[in-house]
Amino acid sequence: xxxxxxxxxxxxxxxxxxxxxxxxxxxxxxxxxxxxxxxxxxxxxxxxxxxxxxxxxxxxxxxxxxxxxxxxxxxxxxxxxxxxxxxxxxxxxxxxxxxxxxxxxxxxxxxxxxxxxxxxxxxxxxxxxxxxxxxxxxxxxxxxxxxxxxxxxxxxxxxxxxxxxxxxxxxxxxxxxxxxxxxxxxxxxxxxxxxxxxxxxxxxxxxxxxxxxxxxxxxxxxxxxxxxxxxxx
Amino acid sequence: xxxxxxxxxxxxxxxxxxxxxxxxxxxxxxxxxxxxxxxxxxxxxxxxxxxxxxxxxxxxxxxxxxxxxxxxxxxxxxxxxxxxxxxxxxxxxxxxxxxxxxxxxxxxxxxxxxxxxxxxxxxxxxxxxxxxxxxxxxxxxxxxxxxxxxxxxxxxxxxxxxxxxxxxxxxxxxxxxxxxxxxxxxxxxxxxxxxxxxxxxxxxxxxxxxxxxxxxxxxxxxxxxxxxxxxxxxxx
Numbered sequence: 001x002x003x004x005x006x007x008x009x010x011x012x013x014x015x016x017x018x019x020x021x022x023x024x025x026x027x028x029x030x031x032x033x034x035x036x037x038x039x040x041x042x043x044x045x046x047x048x049x050x051x052x053x054x055x056x057x058x059x060x061x062x063x064x065x066x067x068x069x070x071x072x073x074x075x076x077x078x079x080x081x082x083x084x085x086x087x088x089x090x091x092x093x094x095x096x097x098x099x100x101x102x103x104x105x106x107x108x109x110x111x112x113x114x115x116x117x118x119x120x121x122x123x124x125x126x127x128x129x130x131x132x133x134x135x136x137x138x139x140x141x142x143x144x145x146x147x148x149x150x151x152x153x154x155x156x157x158x159x160x161x162x163x164x165x166x167x168x169x170x171x172x173x174x175x176x177x178x179x180x181x182x183x184x185x186x187x188x189x190x191x192x193x194x195x196x197x198x199x200x201x202x203x204x205x206x207x208x209x210x211x212x213x214x215x216x217x218x219x220x221x222x223x224x225x226x227x228x229x230x231x232x233x
Numbered sequence: 234x235x236x237x238x239x240x241x242x243x244x245x246x247x248x249x250x251x252x253x254x255x256x257x258x259x260x261x262x263x264x265x266x267x268x269x270x271x272x273x274x275x276x277x278x279x280x281x282x283x284x285x286x287x288x289x290x291x292x293x294x295x296x297x298x299x300x301x302x303x304x305x306x307x308x309x310x311x312x313x314x315x316x317x318x319x320x321x322x323x324x325x326x327x328x329x330x331x332x333x334x335x336x337x338x339x340x341x342x343x344x345x346x347x348x349x350x351x352x353x354x355x356x357x358x359x360x361x362x363x364x365x366x367x368x369x370x371x372x373x374x375x376x377x378x379x380x381x382x383x384x385x386x387x388x389x390x391x392x393x394x395x396x397x398x399x400x401x402x403x404x405x406x407x408x409x410x411x412x413x414x415x416x417x418x419x420x421x422x423x424x425x426x427x428x429x430x431x432x433x434x435x436x437x438x439x440x441x442x443x444x445x446x447x448x449x450x451x452x453x454x455x456x457x458x459x460x461x462x463x464x465x466x467x468x469x
Contacts, residue, residue, distance in 0.1 A: 086429050104430075
């Protein structure tokens with residue numbers, strides 16, 4: 001039996017205001033519980049693509065999240081289902097304390113302050129950050145910030161986690177910790193990354209972006225080999 | 234990223250920190266009204282107001298020197314008017330002008346140094362302040378840090394290539410260009426933050442992260458400050 005599709009994208013095209021064709025007919029799907037790595041050069045359209053999954057950008061074509069078409073009237077539901085972890089945690093963490101920041105999403109979902117704080121506490125425990133709940137996010141290390149950013153997204157109880165360059169700014173131990181944390185999460189995951197080892201450790205499938213199109217997809221090792229995507233110095 | 238000291242102070246713990254923001258705001262209002270309506274000849278009254286502020290400073294457990302230095306920022310402005318008043322032959326009025334502004338500055342600083350912004354805004358909201366005003370203050374506060382953070386990064390980058398000349402070595406055209414880039418970068422950064430907020434379901438309304446509770450101790454504090462201010466003012 002085929003697993004339920006949590007993301008289904010058909011013929012997605014997007015052109016930036018300056019005329020750059022960032023996406024040029026993307027067809028993609030993600031199944032429940034699956035972990036997929038998005039590989040490709042800088043500017044190949046990976047980040048532009050994931051911003052569509054949350055309705056932050058709106059292109060031509062169709063994007064469905066858990067059966068819901070991404071449209072203005074479904075944005076609230078779509079954003080509750082797709083948790084987007086940004087490349088730069090400093091952009092994501094903007095509240096004065098870690099607890100308030102993680103509770104920001106649940107509060108937007110309509111939870112009362114007590115319930116939102118309770119859920120935030122639970123998520124911070126899950127990512128191993130319960131000890132910093134009253135700290136200011138800007139006092140944390142890069143690895144801690146990334147964990148808190150993930151907690152902020154998990155607190156919305158999404159069905160899909162989208163991570164944009166999650167290993168950026170992280171030292172190797174923090175990268176290992178992050179990989180362990182992500183592997184323990186049951187959600188379907190879409191990981192935009194240049195880090196092939198990270199992709200190999202987590203993803204069962206890789207999709208390779210080239211000039212706004214999907215140039216190939218398949219097993220991670222196969223894609224890495226086919227596009228010569230392993231760093232060699 | 235370096236954040237303002239006052240914000241760090243506001244997250245401390247002390248009897249004054251523990252009070253409800255509305256109680257402190259009411260007390261500040263009473264103090265400001267009393268101080269600003271006290272006649273200049275009542276110099277003893279100003280001494281009594283100062284004693285009140287010193288007691289509050291002690292209760293806040295914040296560094297007294299730091300508070301005084303920051304409150305003294307208002308002095309250059311009021312001192313200018315005080316000097317003019319002095320030269321026009323009204324030394325008592327000049328002294329009162331300096332005392333009023335300094336004590337008022339100190340009292341207002343004590344409020345923001347013992348109350349996190351979120352609590353202040355929640356208090357303002359429960360007191361009926363327009364939501365749009367609260368939203369503007371929240372964004373302004375957040376984006377001020379965005380701009381200051383970008384400025385710090387650019388300053389470091391510039392200094393690392395200016396050598397011993399420091400910031401003075403920066404040519405006017407380079408400085409002007411840097412200012413333009415600063416605003417462009419801040420804009421992009423702010424845009425990124427806004428996207429991250431949208432991604433977590435932000436719909437243009439901040440849900441209150443704190444629910445203010447007015448306890449008997451808050452009422453007692455407000456009543457005590459009100460009584461003290463009214464007492465001093467009436468005797469003056």
